[in-house]
Amino acid sequence: MKTKDLICVSCPIGCAVTVTLNDNGEVVSVTGNTCKRGDSYARQECTHPERMLTSTVKVSGGRLPVVPVKSAKPVPKELLLSCMKEINKVQVQAPVHIGDVVLSNILNTGVDIVATNNA
Amino acid sequence: MLQYDLVVVGGGPAGMAAALQAHEDGVEKILVLERADTLGGILEQCIHTGFGLHYFGEELSGPEYAARFSDALYKTNIDVKVDTMVLDISAENVVTAVNNFDGILTVQAKAVVLAMGCRERPRGALSIAGSRPSGIMTAGTAQKYVNIDGYMPGKTVVILGSGDIGLIMARRMTLEGAKVKAVCELMPYSGGLTRNIVQCLEDFGIPLRLSCTVIQTHGKERLEGVTVANVDEHSQPIPGTEEYIPCDTLMLSVGLIPENELSKSAGVTLDPVTNGPVVDEYRETSKKGVFACGNVLQVHDLVDYVTEESKLAGAGAAKFIRNEKPAGGLVSTAGANGVRYVVPQRINRQTDRDVKLYFRVGKVMESVMLSVSCGDETLISRKKRKMAPGEMEYVTLKASDLAKLPEGAKLVVSTREA
Known part of the structure; x- marks a missing residue:
């Protein structure tokens, strides 16, 4: 198990989100987000980060x-x-x-x- | 002399939204005067996305956001004059402007909306030692060079100031192949939005140096480098921390100043903290029939809020023209205990809508109680996990609560430890 601290960029609030990953690098839990978009952002960011260009x-x-x-x-x-x-x-x-x-x-x-x- | 119901000075997001709202509310003769050759204002060069998340629920680029409004505007009978510079607004709301087609033109307006936006604080406003080689420019100027004119202003860059434009330009220059060596910020925190720090700096490994400033520029014809130094709690450079960074470009993102020369000549009272006009809940200034919205009123972080504010000004101007603006005595607003300012600064007690009080705090605050009070009475109390100077906040006051306040009451927005 390990944790990763992220700042959610889904909107300008910028929630401090903590993601817990298991030994296979799979997301176990997401905490600190204040909306659903924070949850999906954090999961995406830890597994397959994307950006608008x-x-x-x-x-x-x-x-x-x-x-x-x-x-x-x-x-x-x-x-x-x-x-x-x-x-x-x-x-x-x-x-x-x-x-x-x-x-x-x-x-x-x-x-x-x-x-x-x-x- | 031309006769119009409403003259809007500035065709950026603020001016366009105000004009469209006034049109929707039945104002017949509206004229928008714009200094540049197209509508859109600064959005035309803000090619990054992130505009419209609140207002449209979509992530648009600046030109796309502007086009939503300019397309709508050109479908109406609102008159637009581009390439037109407003020179003066008289005490009687006579607007004097100049362009290549009409020469000098004068317009008698029943109401005026000020939507001139803001400009960047230039190098001259800072005390940086050194001569004046080429390669030193504001971040917005660099943004225009790259995104509108299509050329790169430099190869190795240092950015002073971590405002949003500086952060956006750090990414833009990196994408186009330049090396951004550092973003230096005088304060111990960034003035930009968090998501810009993540997406513009962290994504590209660009160092953000807090409590750090540029103390000297080097080079005669072209910039050759800058000396940076850490600063103490009084923002004074700490001897012994100087470091020379070779670079050919220094970009400044050190604050925005509302462009209020016209407001001053029109006799509008300015707020010494916002540097914008003092306004009521419909954004009417101290001068009857003159409204202000967007960055000329207060520097915003998000264009979505500019649109919202400007629609209020447009609606207010329409009510003023129809002689239907709420009256019935004013209450004033103020910030205290870390709240630097509040807009609007005054509110008609008998207003016909709920009023959002917009404000900024002076430093980063965590776990605080935010309250709106009048004398001993607390109207609103809310726990805030985090507030920062770089992010404008608001609280909403109900019209029904405002109506209960005595005339001349003072509403105070303040913070205390939770």
Whole structure:
């Protein structure tokens, strides 16, 4: 048995959560959270941490040189920097609209990279 | 001279929400004046997600959050002038503005909403020794360079101040390949939201150095490095703790200042703690018919709260224009025992809605009783596990309880040990 102290980032409250794991690394209990999202965040964070990724990609012919993008869903935390390398290769042509997919299924994660502004 | 019912100064999240609410409440002629070339304000460069969790129940990026409002606004008959700088608001609510199309324009308004936002405290406001090489900028300026203009302002970065913009930029620069060597914070705690410390610093192994500041910059044409030092409990550098950190960029995230030059010239009374106008529960300032909301009123952590506050200002302006604003004597509010300020600073006793009192504490507090009292009577008492200066708090007062208070009563929000 071992315990892991985390700060929940599901919302701005930032609860101090303690997760107890057994010897196989499985979650036994979660304490300190004040809502359900804290429980699922803590379990996820100890087994398979994910993050939303936001960046920009080059756009030609638009009102601005770059358009902001985000991952449509969170991507595995350990892939953030590898995903950035892929995103930085992308160049799109204006017009671009909010929600347009600029890169689909990044690094075979099943997650699309979508525009978050019009350009 | 143009005639409008309502002129909104600023087309960021505050101005857009106020204009939309006033429109919804039946105000017919509304004009939004925006200095930048698009609506959206600072949200346009805040490309990270986390906006809208409270208001929409979704995690949006800044531009997406702004677009929800600008799309709605452009579907109405609200007039918008972008690239337009407001120069003055007169005692009679005549708004003078300038742009390339109209030249100087003057607008007679029945009501005005101030929604100019805030700006960053610059280097000049700090006492850092050293010359003025390039590579020293506020975190927000760097954010604009990277996210709007599409270029990197540096390769090795030190960030002074752990406000949210600094934390967000630490992550952004790291993702784009820069090396962020440290985030230095003068105070013994961070001024940023906890989740930003976790997701922007801890995720990338960026050290957060508390009770630490930059005492000197080095370099003539371009920044070459900074000297940092630990500080004592009086925020004074401790001799012998100096350390030189080579870097080509120093970003400052050392506080935000509500942008109230126009408010002052309009004759609006400011609160010396918030640096924003003194307002009532509908965010009407000391000047009749002039309302204020968003970061020009008080610096917020979350845009969701800006939206909520601005809808109040919009609703208040609509009531003012229809001559239906609650009156019936004011009560005042104040903070005590660690509560630095309370917004709104005054409340109409006969108000027609429950009133949220927003406040911040001056230092990190754990396990305290928070109370709202009037004289010897305690109206609200609540146990708080943790409060921090970086996170705005609120308590809600019922309209029915407010109506029972005597005119001129003083409501005090305070803390004591639990």
